Amino acid sequence: MTAEARKADFTVQGNPGDTVFLLCPQSEAASAWIEEHIPEDATYLGSAVAIEHRYIQDIIQGIQSDGLEVLPA
Numbered sequence: 001m002t003a004e005a006r007k008a009d010f011t012v013q014g015n016p017g018d019t020v021f022l023l024c025p026q027s028e029a030a031s032a033w034i035e036e037h038i039p040e041d042a043t044y045l046g047s048a049v050a051i052e053h054r055y056i057q058d059i060i061q062g063i064q065s066d067g068l069e070v071l072p073a
Contacts (some may be wrong), residue, residue, distance in 0.1 A: 025048075
């Protein structure tokens, strides 16, 4: 992970064409955002949330609208 990614609130792992992306919280603010905005029955891989490709852009926009930073991993 780059130094820049460590400063971001979230990193996203995945590429165009992938069916699932991983939304990875990198800060306490990011973890709190997940608790508030992501359903309890979401699928987790460690601390990362598995997000279907059709939802990832809306979620990233919501995160950024709330003032948090998202970077690709």
